[in-house]
Amino acid sequence: MKILVAIKQVPERDAPVRIGASGKWIEEADLQFALNEPDAYALEEALQLKDKHGGEVVAVSAGPERVGSTLREALAKGADRAIHIVCDDLGERDALGVARLLAGAIKPEDPDLVLTGLQSEDLGHGQTGVIVAELLGLPHATLILHVEKTETGIKAKREMEEGWFQFIETSTPAVLTMQSGGNKLRYATLMGIKRAKTKEMRQIAAAELGADATPTAVLESIVLPQKKKSTQMLSGSPKEAAAALVEKLKAEARVL
Amino acid sequence: MSGVLVICEERAGRIGRTSWEALTAGQRLNDAVTAVVIGAQTESLAAEVAARPLGKVIRVEHTLLAPYTGDGFTLALEQLIRAEKPDYVVFPHTYQVRDYAPALAARFGQSLIGDVIGMAEGPVFARQLMQGRLHGQYRPSGNGPCFLSVQAGAFPAEAAGAAAGAASPAISNFAPTLDAAQIRTRPGEPFRESAQTVDLGSAQRIVSVGRGIKDAANLPLVQDLAAALGAELAASRPICDAGWLPMERQVGSSGQTVAPRLYVAVGISGAIQHLVGMKGSQCIVAINKDVEAPIFEVADYGISGDLFEVVPALTEALKAAQ
Numbered sequence: 340m341k342i343l344v345a346i347k348q349v350p351e352r353d354a355p356v357r358i359g360a361s362g363k364w365i366e367e368a369d370l371q372f373a374l375n376e377p378d379a380y381a382l383e384e385a386l387q388l389k390d391k392h393g394g395e396v397v398a399v400s401a402g403p404e405r406v407g408s409t410l411r412e413a414l415a416k417g418a419d420r421a422i423h424i425v426c427d428d429l430g431e432r433d434a435l436g437v438a439r440l441l442a443g444a445i446k447p448e449d450p451d452l453v454l455t456g457l458q459s460e461d462l463g464h465g466q467t468g469v470i471v472a473e474l475l476g477l478p479h480a481t482l483i484l485h486v487e488k489t490e491t492g493i494k495a496k497r498e499m500e501e502g503w504f505q506f507i508e509t510s511t512p513a514v515l516t517m518q519s520g521g522n523k524l525r526y527a528t529l530m531g532i533k534r535a536k537t538k539e540m541r542q543i544a545a546a547e548l549g550a551d552a553t554p555t556a557v558l559e560s561i562v563l564p565q566k567k568k569s570t571q572m573l574s575g576s577p578k579e580a581a582a583a584l585v586e587k588l589k590a591e592a593r594v595l
Numbered sequence: 596m597s598g599v600l601v602i603c604e605e606r607a608g609r610i611g612r613t614s615w616e617a618l619t620a621g622q623r624l625n626d627a628v629t630a631v632v633i634g635a636q637t638e639s640l641a642a643e644v645a646a647r648p649l650g651k652v653i654r655v656e657h658t659l660l661a662p663y664t665g666d667g668f669t670l671a672l673e674q675l676i677r678a679e680k681p682d683y684v685v686f687p688h689t690y691q692v693r694d695y696a697p698a699l700a701a702r703f704g705q706s707l708i709g710d711v712i713g714m715a716e717g718p719v720f721a722r723q724l725m726q727g728r729l730h731g732q733y734r735p736s737g738n739g740p741c742f743l744s745v746q747a748g749a750f751p752a753e754a755a756g757a758a759a760g761a762a763s764p765a766i767s768n769f770a771p772t773l774d775a776a777q778i779r780t781r782p783g784e785p786f787r788e789s790a791q792t793v794d795l796g797s798a799q800r801i802v803s804v805g806r807g808i809k810d811a812a813n814l815p816l817v818q819d820l821a822a823a824l825g826a827e828l829a830a831s832r833p834i835c836d837a838g839w840l841p842m843e844r845q846v847g848s849s850g851q852t853v854a855p856r857l858y859v860a861v862g863i864s865g866a867i868q869h870l871v872g873m874k875g876s877q878c879i880v881a882i883n884k885d886v887e888a889p890i891f892e893v894a895d896y897g898i899s900g901d902l903f904e905v906v907p908a909l910t911e912a913l914k915a916a917q
Contacts (some may be wrong), residue, residue, distance in 0.1 A: 356728055356729060358729065365729070434706045434707070434709075435701055435704075457693075460725075461724065461725055463710070463722075463726070465709060466693075466697035469665075469698050478780050480780060498690075499785055501850075503787055505783045505786065506782075508780070509779055510779065519832070555704065555705045555735065555737030556707075556708045556734070556735055557733065557736050559733065561724065561730070562729070562732065563729065563730070564730050564892055568894070570895065571895065571897070572897045578908045578911075580898045580900065581908035581909040584896055584912070585909070588878070588896070592878040592895065592896075594856045594857040594878045595824075595857075595916070
């Protein structure tokens with residue numbers, strides 16, 4: 340089974356994000372970046388399928404030079420090779436624009452399966468996988484926890500709302516967007532990190548893919564959320580704050 | 596025509612609440628709102644939605660539209676949109692919509708503006724970025740219809756200024772051309788993993804724990820707090836993903852929706868997937884080291900500090916107060 344895994348590099352979860360000078364994007368200068376967590380689950384599922392059925396796992400990501408480190412991490416965890424779509428204006432493209440880049444790089448690979456996380460932790464559109472399927476003319480399923488190979492394709496466990504699940508079957512090739520929590524994520528071993536250095540990482544310039552970059556939804560500005568509620572912050576030492584809170588919950592909110 | 600199509604979603608045989616909210620959002624964009632109901636049997640859904648003063652109601656009906664498949668819904672709605680030529684297509688932001696609306700929009704060369712939480716003149720649509728820490732303002736610039744989905748709870752479900760005694764909207768039918776071979780996925784019956792043994796929905800007090808707890812070995816800290824409060828213990832998704840607490844204790848869009856009198860969020864940053872599951876709580880307390888965490892936007896009381904110091908202090912204070 341040949342599996343392409345589309346991954347994204349995003350700001351680290353606890354990184355302090357600030358609005359950049361343009362007001363249209365965040366200040367990236369001091370940020371640390373990491374692999375988008377839902378994509379880590381997509382990579383894990385791909386590696387487990389390869390462990391069971393053999394084949395090849397190829398990681399693909401779009402973004403500037405720094406994205407190379409996240410692709411290297413995927414290689415260290417066990418991906419066989421990587422494709423880096425070099426693109427410095429990722430944030431200016433909309434979900435369709437980014438999906439066009441990925442689909443353009445994936446199509447010539449002719450994979451059996453394309454996996455990606457259900458959403459990114461930075462923009463959170465949650466659309467890339469579904470649009471890639473549309474552009475490649477492939478069936479898709481979303482919010483998948485586990486994938487089993489069948490004789491004619493795959494059977495996938497899909498999460499629905501409020502604790503419900505269903506199995507969904509489709510032929511391959513297909514595109515699946517992965518929900519988190521289906522597997523335990525593996526760490527890269529020292530041997531894996533060493534091997535990753537010798538694995539193929541091919542760069543493709545975004546321009547080579549000829550994808551239309553004009554967004555139909557333009558991110559005009561980024562603002563700080565306006566508080567809807569006035570939160571009473573309780574200060575002092577932990578002991579003082581705790582005592583103040585108990586008093587408020589009793590006398591003011593009357594919930595104790 | 597121009598105007599707005601609002602795609603309503605069925606929940607247990609009725610129009611779901613977020614669909615009513617999507618109708619409100621649609622009516623703020625334009626008076627000429629058409630509600631669309633879609634499925635294999637849509638008569639009662641159409642009658643239900645027609646109780647609202649709307650431009651009209653369209654029933655998109657075909658035997659292949661039940662059960663839901665992404666292919667079926669995309670094909671049927673593509674045909675409807677080509678026939679109706681709306682300026683806007685509005686969806687409730689549900690799991691089902693996330694499964695097909697991005698593909699449908701792409702078919703028109705458009706990008707869906709998803710999970711919208713507000714709109715302003717222009718129109719400009721607001722949605723959350725960076726796990727809710729920032730908001731982005733999006734302006735549609737395409738020359739096709741603008742596709743958007745609205746977040747649960749972002750708009751009121753009730754129609755504003757509904758004219759009493761307004762004429763009921765006309766209901767018409769739209770029969771899409773569908774072939775069984777075009778439906779490439781075979782969905783199975785929905786099921787639950789096991790009988791739910793914890794009913795967080797009826798709990799009066801909940802202590803909920805998130806990533807900030809760092810390790811399963813630290814859970815006794817919040818268990819003690821829950822015991823001191825007489826509260827149920829709950830968690831955000833990452834805690835259940837890691838297997839530290841069972842999935843049935845998860846609060847959020849993929850878990851349970853709760854509205855207790857008191858909700859204490861410990862080490863939870865407040866990503867939207869969690870907030871939608873608990874923001875209806877009467878009194879919300881947040882304990883988090885990051886004073887800019889979005890959980891403080893919905894909290895009534897906040898303590899910005901190290902939970903490993905604050906939580907034991909709070910447990911002690913509660914015991915002393917009893």
